[in-house]
Every structure is written in C-alpha cells, then in structure tokens.
Amino acid sequence: MxxxxxxxxxxxxxxxxxxxxxxxxxxxxxxxxxxxxxxxxxxxxxxxxxxxxxxxxxxxxxxxxxxxxxxxxxxxxxxxxxxxELSLFEGAKDLLYQLKDRGHLLAVATGKSRKGLDRSLGFHRLEDIFADSRTPDESKSKPHPGMLLDLSDALLVPMEKILMIGDTTHDLGMANAAGADAVGVTYGAHPEHVLKTENPLACVKNVQELSDWLAANA
The missing domain is CATH 1.10.150 (DNA polymerase; domain 1)
Known part of the structure; x- marks a missing residue:
C-alpha cells in the first residue's frame, strides 16, 4: 500500500x-x-x-x-x-500503534528538553513506537524548521512525504518553513482561529477526529 x-x-x-x-x-x-x-x-x-x-x-x-x-x-x-500525574489524551496511544501497524514511521518534534521527553516516553512506555525524535537540546527551537529538516535527513524521508501534527502555530509554522504538510489539533494550547493563520490541511477537535482524518488522508 x-x-x-x-x-x-x-x-x-x-x-x-x-x-x-x-x-x-x-x-x-x-x-x-x-x-x-x-x-x-x-x-x-x-x-x-x-x-x-x-x-x-x-x-x-x-x-x-x-x-x-x-x-x-x-x-x-x-x-x-x-x-x-499527566496522561496521554484518550485514544492517542492506540492511534500511534495503529499508524505504525499501517507502515508509517513516527517521530516527535517537541519544545521539551531531551531529559523531559525521554522521561515521559519511558513513563508511558512509548520508547519503541517512535523511529526518532528531536528537542531544542539538539536542534533549533520551533518555529525554525531545524527539527523537521533533521528528521528528514536522519530517516531518509523527503519533506513532501512528511506530515506534522501539532497544537500550536509554532508547530505549524515549523512545518511551513520546512515545506511539510501539517494538521492542527484544537484541544491543546492554541484555538482553531489562531491555528488557521498557518494554513494547516485540517484542524481537528479530538483524537477520534484526528484518527478519522488520518485514515482517509495519510
């Protein structure tokens, strides 16, 4: 496929x-x-x-x-x-495994520190789900395109085959700067009307809506 x-x-x-x-x-x-x-x-x-x-x-x-x-x-x-005390959004972990089973590579690009991301990945037992990850400790902070450029080079995936998913204009701006497509989620930090200023392919309201969009478009 x-x-x-x-x-x-x-x-x-x-x-x-x-x-x-x-x-x-x-x-x-x-x-x-x-x-x-x-x-x-x-x-x-x-x-x-x-x-x-x-x-x-x-x-x-x-x-x-x-x-x-x-x-x-x-x-x-x-x-x-x-x-x-923090938890993943309901359905997020299942969605990640579904996407991996379909053959997608998965990665993380975050403003968290490397130590903080690794601690969270370990706590939620997600170390093996992601092929790679980037934080500001080893790359440029968003919205600079550095994290996506690094992941593209490391995983040998051209930018036109990369989708960024995030809840802020920093995420979507990074994707725009790198030349990648992006989807915004409105259940995080930035509201829909703010996310739309960065022209994402879609804005989704919850994990189930995101799952449906990815099933139809990814």
Whole structure:
C-alpha cells in the first residue's frame, strides 16, 4: 500500500500529552515564586511548544537576565512535581500503534528538553513506537524548521512525504518553513482561529477526529 505520508511527526505537549493546563499553572507559579508579573492563561498557553528558555522569556518579558535562569529552575521544580500525574489524551496511544501497524514511521518534534521527553516516553512506555525524535537540546527551537529538516535527513524521508501534527502555530509554522504538510489539533494550547493563520490541511477537535482524518488522508 502506498502511503501519502511515510513519516508522521508529532508535537508532544498538548498534542499527545494532556499537559497544557499544567504547564500554564507551572509558568504562573514560577513567576509567583520570584514576585514577577503573573501572565494570564492565554499568554502562558501561547508560548507552549517553544523551547523552555524562549517560552519563559516571552511569557515573562520583564524578567531580568539573572532572574531568567531562576525562573527556569522554578518552572522545572513545579513541573517535575506534577509530570507523573499527566496522561496521554484518550485514544492517542492506540492511534500511534495503529499508524505504525499501517507502515508509517513516527517521530516527535517537541519544545521539551531531551531529559523531559525521554522521561515521559519511558513513563508511558512509548520508547519503541517512535523511529526518532528531536528537542531544542539538539536542534533549533520551533518555529525554525531545524527539527523537521533533521528528521528528514536522519530517516531518509523527503519533506513532501512528511506530515506534522501539532497544537500550536509554532508547530505549524515549523512545518511551513520546512515545506511539510501539517494538521492542527484544537484541544491543546492554541484555538482553531489562531491555528488557521498557518494554513494547516485540517484542524481537528479530538483524537477520534484526528484518527478519522488520518485514515482517509495519510
């Protein structure tokens, strides 16, 4: 069977992992710890998907250089105290196995750290489902196309055979910059009208709708 997309690349937080509300709270709690202005939910959620340094700098633009690294430490403290409570979106794990069984290669391109991604992959027993992954620790942060370019080279899949799936304009912008197709999911950090500014092939409202779209189009 000929596959339209040989490689399907997934964002992690807000796309596979139901973590957006937790990340928002951790950003806000980290700011409170340092008596910094606390960003509103919409601001804190908008930066999800970027690398941690860039996301916290955008969420807290008044932070000083010295306090920026303290802010990162406080965010990590709060997140590490909660990440064991996080779960995959319902149906996400089954969908990944279905796609792999159909012959698709699967990969991850995330704003998480390498350590954080590996910890989450291990906790959810998904180490063997993905052919490769990229984080800002070894590539450029989204929306730079670096992660997709790296995965294309490493897995020998041309960009026209790659589909990116993500919940933010950072994910979709990365795909546009790399020349890959993309699908947006509206159950994560960015709402549908924002995702559509990056012209994805589709925007889906839940994992089942995503599964149906992939069955018909991938």
């Amino acid at each position: 000929s596959l339209r997309y040989e490689l399907i690349v997934w964002d992690w937080d807000g796309t596979l992992m139901d973590s957006t509300p937790t990340i928002v709270r951790c950003i806000q709690d980290a700011c409170r710890d340092l008596a910094l202005p606390v960003p509103e939910d919409s601001v804190a959620s908008h930066v999800i998907g970027l690398g941690i340094q860039e996301s916290l700098r955008k969420a807290c633009p008044t932070v000083s250089v010295d306090d920026h690294y303290k802010l990162i430490d406080r965010f990590r403290f709060h997140y590490l105290s909660k990440d064991h």
